[in-house]
Amino acid sequence: KAGVTQTPRYLIKTRGQQVTLSCSPISGHRSVSWYQQTPGQGLQFLFEYFSETQRNKGNFPGRFSGRQFSNSRSEMNVSTLELGDSALYLCASSLEGGVGQPQHFGDGTRLSIL
Amino acid sequence: DAKTTQPPSMDCAEGRAANLPCNHSTISGNEYVYWYRQIHSQGPQYIIHGLKNNETNEMASLIITEDRKSSTLILPHATLRDTAVYYCIVRVVNNYGQNFVFGPGTRLSVLP
Numbered sequence: 001k002a003g004v005t006q007t008p009r010y011l012i013k014t015r016g017q018q019v020t021l022s023c024s025p026i027s028g029h030r031s032v033s034w035y036q037q038t039p040g041q042g043l044q045f046l047f048e049y050f051s052e053t054q055r056n057k058g059n060f061p062g063r064f065s066g067r068q069f070s071n072s073r074s075e076m077n078v079s080t081l082e083l084g085d086s087a088l089y090l091c092a093s094s095l096e097g098g099v100g101q102p103q104h105f106g107d108g109t110r111l112s113i114l
Numbered sequence: 115d116a117k118t119t120q121p122p123s124m125d126c127a128e129g130r131a132a133n134l135p136c137n138h139s140t141i142s143g144n145e146y147v148y149w150y151r152q153i154h155s156q157g158p159q160y161i162i163h164g165l166k167n168n169e170t171n172e173m174a175s176l177i178i179t180e181d182r183k184s185s186t187l188i189l190p191h192a193t194l195r196d197t198a199v200y201y202c203i204v205r206v207v208n209n210y211g212q213n214f215v216f217g218p219g220t221r222l223s224v225l226p
Contacts, residue, residue: 004157035216042216042217042218043158043214044216045213045215048213056213090158092157092158099144099145099205100146100163102148102160102163103160103214104160105150105157105159105160106157107155107156107157108156108157
C-alpha cells in the first residue's frame with residue numbers, strides 16, 4: 001500500500017509570494033491533517049480536513065489555508081509568505097481521524113523563503 | 115489538555131533493549147497514548163498506540179501503568195537505524211475536534 005505522498009519535496013520562494021503544497025493520502029483514508037515543523041517551535045498542528053470540510057484547526061493566521069477534494073487529496077496554501085514560514089510542512093492521513101486511529105505522515109515539503 | 119513529559123535524550127547500546135519513558139499524569143479516560151519517531155529529514159513514523167492494556171507489534175512494545183499516568187516504549191533489540199527522536203503523544207480533544215500535540219520528544223542515540 002502506498003504511503004502518504006507530498007509534492008513537491010523542496011520549494012524556494014521569496015517574501016510576499018504564495019505557495020500551494022499537495023498531499024495524497026493513503027488509499028481509503030479520509031482524514032488529512034497538516035503540520036508545520038520548525039527548529040524553534042517543533043511540530044505544530046495547522047488544520048484537519050475530513051469529507052472536504054475543515055473539521056479542526058490550530059492557532060495559525062488566516063494566510064494559511066487548505067482544502068480537500070472529493071478523492072481526499074488535500075492542498076495547503078500559504079499567501080504573502082514571510083521569512084518565518086520557512087519550515088517543513090507535513091501532511092498526515094488517517095481512516096477517519098478517530099481517537100483510536102493513528103495518523104500516517106508523509107516526508108513533507110521543505111519550504112525555504114528568501 | 116493532557117500533556118506529556120519525556121527525557122530530552124537517551125543512549126542505548128546496539129542490541130540491547132531501549133526503554134523510553136513518558137509521563138502523562140493528566141491523561142483522561144478516553145485518551146490514547148501514541149508513539150512516533152522521526153529520523154532526520156523524514157516525516158514522523160507511527161510506532162504504536164494504546165489505551166489501557168499493554169500493546170506489542172513488530173516494531174515495539176508499549177507498557178502503560180495501571181493508573182495510566184505513565185508509559186514506556188520498549189524497542190527490544192535496538193539497532194543503529196533506531197537512532198531518532200521519539201515522541202510520546204496524547205491525543206488532544208478540543209471544541210473543534212482532536213489533534214496531536216507534539217512535545218520536544220526524546221532523542222535516542224543507539225551506540226555501536
